[in-house]
Amino acid sequence: MKQVFSRPQSLKDVQTHFCPGCNHGTVHRLVAEAMDEFGIRGETIGVASVGCSVFLYSYFDVDVIEAPHGRAPAVATGAKRARPDRIVFTYQGDGDLAAIGTSEIIHAANRGEAITVIFVNNTTYGMTGGQMAPTTMVGQKTSTSPYGRDQHKDGYPIRMAELLAQLEGVGFSARVAVNSPKNVLQAKKMIKTAFRYQVEHKGFSFIEALSACPTNWGMNPLAANERVGSEMIPYFPLGVYRNTANM
Amino acid sequence: MSEKLFVKGNEAVAMAAIEAGCRYYFGYPITPQSDIPEYLSRELPRLGGEFIQAESEIASINMLLGASATGVRCMTSSSGPGISLKQEGISYMAGSELPGVIVDIMRQGPGLGGIDASQADYFQATRGGGHGGYRIIVLAPNSVQEMYDLTMLAFDLSDIYRIPAMVLADSVIGQMKESITANPRPAVVVPEKTWAVRGRAEEAPQNVVKSLKLGDGEMEAFHWALHARYQELGEKESRWEEYLTDDAELIVTAFGSTSRIARTSVEAARNAGFKVGLLRPITLFPFPKQAYAALSRKCKRFLVMELSTGQMVDDVHLSVARDVEVGFYGRPPGAGSLPTPEELFEQIEKAYNN
Amino acid sequence: MRHDVFIAGYGGQGVLLAGNLLSYAAIHEDKNVSFFPAYGVEKRGGSAMCTVVFSDGDTGSPVVGHPSVSIILNQLSFDKYAAKVRQGGICIVNSTLVKCDGVDLPDVNLVQVPMNQLALDLGDVRMVNMLACGAYAGKTGALALPSLEEALKKALPERNHRLIPANIAAIRAGAAAVQG
Numbered sequence: 115m116k117q118v119f120s121r122p123q124s125l126k127d128v129q130t131h132f133c134p135g136c137n138h139g140t141v142h143r144l145v146a147e148a149m150d151e152f153g154i155r156g157e158t159i160g161v162a163s164v165g166c167s168v169f170l171y172s173y174f175d176v177d178v179i180e181a182p183h184g185r186a187p188a189v190a191t192g193a194k195r196a197r198p199d200r201i202v203f204t205y206q207g208d209g210d211l212a213a214i215g216t217s218e219i220i221h222a223a224n225r226g227e228a229i230t231v232i233f234v235n236n237t238t239y240g241m242t243g244g245q246m247a248p249t250t251m252v253g254q255k256t257s258t259s260p261y262g263r264d265q266h267k268d269g270y271p272i273r274m275a276e277l278l279a280q281l282e283g284v285g286f287s288a289r290v291a292v293n294s295p296k297n298v299l300q301a302k303k304m305i306k307t308a309f310r311y312q313v314e315h316k317g318f319s320f321i322e323a324l325s326a327c328p329t330n331w332g333m334n335p336l337a338a339n340e341r342v343g344s345e346m347i348p349y350f351p352l353g354v355y356r357n358t359a360n361m
Numbered sequence: 362m363s364e365k366l367f368v369k370g371n372e373a374v375a376m377a378a379i380e381a382g383c384r385y386y387f388g389y390p391i392t393p394q395s396d397i398p399e400y401l402s403r404e405l406p407r408l409g410g411e412f413i414q415a416e417s418e419i420a421s422i423n424m425l426l427g428a429s430a431t432g433v434r435c436m437t438s439s440s441g442p443g444i445s446l447k448q449e450g451i452s453y454m455a456g457s458e459l460p461g462v463i464v465d466i467m468r469q470g471p472g473l474g475g476i477d478a479s480q481a482d483y484f485q486a487t488r489g490g491g492h493g494g495y496r497i498i499v500l501a502p503n504s505v506q507e508m509y510d511l512t513m514l515a516f517d518l519s520d521i522y523r524i525p526a527m528v529l530a531d532s533v534i535g536q537m538k539e540s541i542t543a544n545p546r547p548a549v550v551v552p553e554k555t556w557a558v559r560g561r562a563e564e565a566p567q568n569v570v571k572s573l574k575l576g577d578g579e580m581e582a583f584h585w586a587l588h589a590r591y592q593e594l595g596e597k598e599s600r601w602e603e604y605l606t607d608d609a610e611l612i613v614t615a616f617g618s619t620s621r622i623a624r625t626s627v628e629a630a631r632n633a634g635f636k637v638g639l640l641r642p643i644t645l646f647p648f649p650k651q652a653y654a655a656l657s658r659k660c661k662r663f664l665v666m667e668l669s670t671g672q673m674v675d676d677v678h679l680s681v682a683r684d685v686e687v688g689f690y691g692r693p694p695g696a697g698s699l700p701t702p703e704e705l706f707e708q709i710e711k712a713y714n715n
Numbered sequence: 716m717r718h719d720v721f722i723a724g725y726g727g728q729g730v731l732l733a734g735n736l737l738s739y740a741a742i743h744e745d746k747n748v749s750f751f752p753a754y755g756v757e758k759r760g761g762s763a764m765c766t767v768v769f770s771d772g773d774t775g776s777p778v779v780g781h782p783s784v785s786i787i788l789n790q791l792s793f794d795k796y797a798a799k800v801r802q803g804g805i806c807i808v809n810s811t812l813v814k815c816d817g818v819d820l821p822d823v824n825l826v827q828v829p830m831n832q833l834a835l836d837l838g839d840v841r842m843v844n845m846l847a848c849g850a851y852a853g854k855t856g857a858l859a860l861p862s863l864e865e866a867l868k869k870a871l872p873e874r875n876h877r878l879i880p881a882n883i884a885a886i887r888a889g890a891a892a893v894q895g
Contacts, residue, residue: 157560161427162571171569177558179430180571182453185423188415192427193558195411196385196435200560218423221416365742367735367750367869504749537777538735538750540742618777625775701780 122146124155126175135335137325137342138166140292141234141301142173145205148306149176152313158201161190163215165207166240184215187222190229201312203230209239212248212272219278223318226283230308230319233274236327237346244330248272251345256330271349275322279355285317287356291324293342297352304354307361316359324350366543370508371396371535374464374528375404377512378436380546383462384410385435387424389417389443392476393532394466397438418443422450422463429454429461430570432557434516438464441482442473444490451525452491455587456572458556460519462512463497464528466535469694478531478618479694483672486529487646494584496591498526498598499645501616505539511643513546518598520551522590529645531668533618533699595647602641603652605631609638611713612656614677615666616642619700623666626705635713645673653680662686664712666705668694688712716771718857719779722847723764723796724788724809729844732870733786734765736848739866740858741769751777762791769857784855786847787813788830797823807850807893809843826854828892834885842885849889860890 121127124146132138149155155176162170164183171178181189186204194202211219211233222229238256239245246259249271253262263271275289286308290301301323308319324346326338333341368376375397378386386401398414405412411428415421421437428435439447444465454461467482469475489495498518500511512528519526558568574580604624606612615623620641630637640656640663642649657663662685665674674689681687690708692698720737724730731752738750746769753764766782768774781801787793788809797815800806802822808815811831818825828850834842852858863886867879 156562159431159558159560168573171567171571175561175567177561177568178571179427179558180457180569180573181426182423182449185419185426185450188420188423189427189430191413191420192385192387192424192429192435193431194427195413195424196428196431196433197559200431217416218420221420225413367738367742367748533751533777536752538738538748538752539774540738540746540748622776622778624773628775699778701778702776703780 122150124149124175126173128172130173131169132166133329135326135328135338137236137292137323138234140298141232141323141325144292144298144302144305145203145232146174147302148309151306152309154201154309154313157199158203159193159197161186161193161202161204163204163206163210165210167205167207167234168241170205184210184213185218186210187215187218187227187229187231191222191225191227194227194229198228201309203232205232206234207240208233208235208237208247208249212274219274220281223278223320224281224283226285226317228312228315228317230312231321232305233320233322234325235274235322235350236325237271238327238330240327240330251349273350275320275355278320283318284320284356285358286311286319286361288320288354289322289324289350289352291342291347291352293324293326293339300352310361311359314359316361322350365540367538367540368505369396369536369538370502370505370530371466372400373505373508373541374438374512375400376543377509378462378516379404379408380543381434381513381516382546383434383436383516384408385428385433386410387413387415387421387428387435387437388439389415389421391440391443393468393535394438394440394464396535397464418446419449422447425461426450426454426457426459429459430457430558432554432559434520436462436464438466440466440468441470441479444482444485448491451497452489452493452495453572454525455489455495455497456493457570458523459525459570460523461525462515462519462528463525464512465530467529467531474694475696476532477694477696478533478668478699480531480617480619480668481672481694482529483645483667483669486527487648487676495587496524496646498522498524498594499529500526501529501643501645502534503617503620503641504534505537506541508534509541510544517547517549517551522594524590529617531618591647595650598644599647599649599651600643601649601652602643604639604641606638606640606656608636610636610661611709612638612640612660612663613666613709614640614642614663616645616673619666619668622700622702623705625702626709629702629706630709630713633710635709637709637713648676648680650680653677654682657681657685660685662688662712664688664690664709666708667691668699717768717775718770718855719766719768719782720784720786720851721764721766721779721782721796722786722788723762723792725791726761726763728763728788729841730763730788731765733844733848734767736863736866736870737767737851737858738769739869740862741767743862743865744858746770747772747774749774749777764792784851786851788843788847789813805854807847807854809847826850826893828889830889833888833892837881837885837888839881842881845882845885846889846892849886850893852886853890853893860886
């Protein structure tokens, strides 16, 4: 019998701590599949961030460094410069990358560090219990924006894929979603391209993955996935924002 | 013997780092230590290494963390305001048991302060500096030669004990030039870094460098293990220098630049017929308690001298026998506040005749 | 024997180069040397100063409160630092720019050398610092003139080595000016 579905080699055979309907698992899988396809598991160093993604080392079967909150791009810079023959990726959430770590991501990108950054945008701080994130939608209620995000006081949700695409050091920047089979297939392709950039020495690559957080959104998984399509994608359009090597 | 070189203290640090095998430097400009990144930005690329002027002190310490996690020797340097920013990363490195060398050429504070010599970051350095309850190795050179030698030692101790190591000096030691011998790297055996992340070869166990410890009892055990390592450091690695202490009734004690000034004052005091000696801690963590304890059983009193209102004096109090007197003379840092040997001599005279 | 010398002037007079030259000369004579450039707020006011300590043994304090020898190149530094020279010490002043008349420095050997004038006579006013070093060596005997001349190779950047003969002439002129 032909096996049509199996666990990627780069993922461990363990159950995750992610909540039901959380998209982290899907993104993990797509990243692992990309690693498998390039055969780079044995030469990859992952950099975990702070938040729900901190347990990277529990799920990915690769060496991992755990970075302080927001600093994963700086940690990855140090690791990649010391081991330029290794594949180095960071996996960061929106509070980590787009708030406390804004400086580190912008400058790592601007230096054109030869790393791959997987950025999971679920419009909230998941691990700490659903506080307002820099990507929280206008009007979205969170535990620290109980009346809804007010753009006059809290500013606007930040679009990282577009922002980083302005930087000359960036090779590839794209935004994907995993809320539908079609989007998952597209996301898989984009994540693979992001790793191809590093494997083929084409420079810094960035993937923003829109992701559902049913628990903190107070929704069931289906409704959460629908919200990704109905609320997030219109504000955070999917697409490729920079692709210097035309991959 | 190698040729005598005439270099700045800061340059000696950079030269020693290279001799120690450090090829990775991450930093951010700040006076009075910029000679270090300037030197290394010139030399490291020629040696196949990497120099990064980071976007911030926070980024530079985290680059250090990332590079160190892969097993290479690496260094960062700064001064007070920048060292404060680095504390996050230093805490994570301590929690992740990562080696790495941090050079602090102290300037005045609090806040922006000023660029004159200061020893007021003693507490910050010797008490860990960041959150969580940890210590780092702190070495306090008092000459350009020691800037060279102790920087190499910092790399070795840091690798052996898997504790970040700091070279703590000030702008006097950093900016002054002295004749030194560029000693070759000592033949110290450091353990293989089997814990480093390098990308797993097939079948090799997964290596994870992390400070998150959630297992039942895991963190407590970690703290006790660190504690034991600190004890071991104290027993094996405490370093100090004694000068004319044998028959001394008064022991002057100071570290770094102050110890240099004090040495001349002690000499003058001897010439004046006072039985005075100098005890200089070379390691500030571990603090050489044993030396203080031993001398305190022989002498009548100690006189602690610092470029602050008194920080190391606390460690002296904790280290000496109970009935010995501990006096203090401090000049908090600032323009025009560097004490002269003549000034310290007066203090010695006063303490001696007290 | 431990020697200390304090040098002060304004920025551009080559104070730090003079300190470096004396340091290299002392190293040439197998001494231990500490060269301490004082900097800080005054730097912005345009003054420059440094201390050089050299010794067969330990150099001790790089900071000197009362120097045994001071070399003072301008009036401002003279007014501020001349009185610090220790009793029995020597104060070498650039008398072209410093008016010492009526100044009482008890038990200090005040040596006046018209350094700017001598430098102009040599054809280059930038030689003031070399004249000062020559005067120091000539007056104190703490360093030999050939050591100073040898030290020029190290103290001057390669691109200025063509100026070494002119510098040697200035060092010698400085030494000659304090003889007899």
